[in-house]
Amino acid sequence: MATAAASTSLEKSYELPDGQVITIGNERFRCPESLFQPSFLGMESSGIHETVYNSIMKCDVDIRKDLYANIVMSGGTTMYPG
Template identity: 70%
Template sequence: DGQTITIGNECFRCAEVMFQPSIGGMEVSGIHESLLSAIMICDLDIRKDLFANSIFSGGSTMFPGMVERMQKEMTSLAP
C-alpha cells in the first residue's frame, strides 16, 4: 500500500530480551546467566571445556551479532 513504517529499537528488543528478560516483564535469568549456572554445577575439571565448547543454536541465533554477544557475556561472567 506504499505506507512507510519506521522501526526503532523494537528490532533489537526481541533479541535483547534473551539477555535481559526484565525488559519483557519476566523475572528470570538471562540466557547467559542460565548457561553459567548450568556449567557451574558440573565437575570443576570439565568446566573449562564446557566454557570453550558450548553450542548456541536455534532460530534466535540468526539475529545479527547474537553469537558475538553471547561470547562477550560469557567472557565477562567466566571465573
C-alpha cells in the same frame, strides 16, 4: 539500547509475504535483548548467559573448561547481527 530507543535512523522496512510493508524500529533490538534481560518482558528470571554460566558452575570443576569450549548456539536467534 539507548541509541536504539532514541533513534529513528535505525528503522527498517520489511515486505511481508502478503505484500504489506511494515516499518520496525527499536523493536529490532528489544526483542533479542530480552534473551539476555528477561526483565524487559516483566519476567524475574536469569538471561540465557547467566543460565549457561550457572549451569556450568554446578558441574565438576574438572569438566568446566570443556563445557565452556563446547557451547553451541542454534536456532533463528543466532542469525541476529552483533
